[in-house]
Amino acid sequence: MAINFNPFKPTKSTKHKKVNHSKRYHRKRTRQVIYTTTEIIIVVEKLLASKLLLRASIPSPIPTTPSKNTNLANTPANRDWKENSILDVFRGSITKFVAYNVFAGFFASTTFAVVSIFDRVWPHWPEATRARRTWFLCALLAVLFMLTSSVYFSVTVANNLVSMVRVRDGFIPSLDREALAYVTLVLTWVATCGTVWSCCLLVSCALRVKVHGPLSKYGREMEAEEIRGKVAENTERELEAVGGSPGRGGWRNSGSKQGHAVGSGPGEGEQSGREQ
Incomplete structure (x- = not known):
């Protein structure tokens, strides 16, 4: 007589859908990555801006590199070499930029950090109309502040570069010594682009929840x-x-x-x- 072992075999569990292959999971992961990356770039950019302010506050006695067509005989004897340095010419502008940039970066990073926490802990949570409008307003203000900071710093750098390269003395700025200013400018625009992208993701997610309803x-x-x-x-x-x-x-x-x-x-x- 054969023994039937079928009753003792473990029952097969129902196969659930893999979460890692769902569109919802990829959208949430993309939002978290973009929010976190934007916050990190904003923090690094603020640190470089603070370092730029400290470097600009120290006078630079080293003159800029003269071009080949420079006539040193026609240059004044008591020439102030500090006027040819990008960090010394717009020292006051850097102070204003750093102050405004710290405020804009703090507002943007705080906004998207809170959004990231809410999206991670309470995904697709039902919100009132006033709360949704508040999120939209904070995101738009963050984009406006970062964009204004980037444009202001770009105009300041461009104006001082033009003022340093003159026809009568022929001096050009020393780009290797002013690399910190250009790196800060590039990171400012990268942080602004990340802020715009994060704002678009926040608005699209809120509108999707408003149309299709919460998922919880x-x-x-x-x-x-x-x-x-x-x-x-x-x-x-x-x-x-x-x-x-x-x-x-x-x-x-x-x-x-x-x-x-x-x-x-x-x-x-x-x-x-x-x-x-």
Whole structure:
């Protein structure tokens, strides 16, 4: 007699869909990567801007490199060599830029850090209209601040580069000594592009949740309760517009009014009942 081992075999578990291959997972991972990368670039750019401010506050006694066509005999004897350095000419502009850049970077990094935490801990959470508008406003302000900072620094660098290269003295700026300024400028624009991308992802995610609804179970239950409440309110308003709501005795009052309207006198109702 053969022994049947089938009852002792473990039952096969149902195969669940792999989360790593879903579009929802890739979208969430992409958002987290972009948010985190933008925050890191903003922090590095702020550190370089602070270092640039410290370097600009120290006077540079080394002159810039003269070009081949420079006539040193025509240059004044008491020439101030500091005017030819990009870090010394717009020292005041760098101070303004660093102050504004720190504010803009702090606002943008804080905004997207909070967005990243909310997206990671409470994904697709149902939010009120005011909360959604607040997210949109913060993201747009972050983009505006970073874009203004980048444009201001670019204009400042361009103006001082033009002012240093003059026809009468023929001096050109020393690019190797001013590499920190150009690296800071490039990172500022990279951080601005990352901020714009993060803002677009935030807006698209919020609009997707608004159209398709939250994905969490509790969020869908809350949304269903809100829909039921709105339907009940609309029903009550329609009933009140017609003649009263059933819960507050509106129909009873309307019926009693109709009954009094039928009989013109106080005894007509009783007389009709006796005749029947």
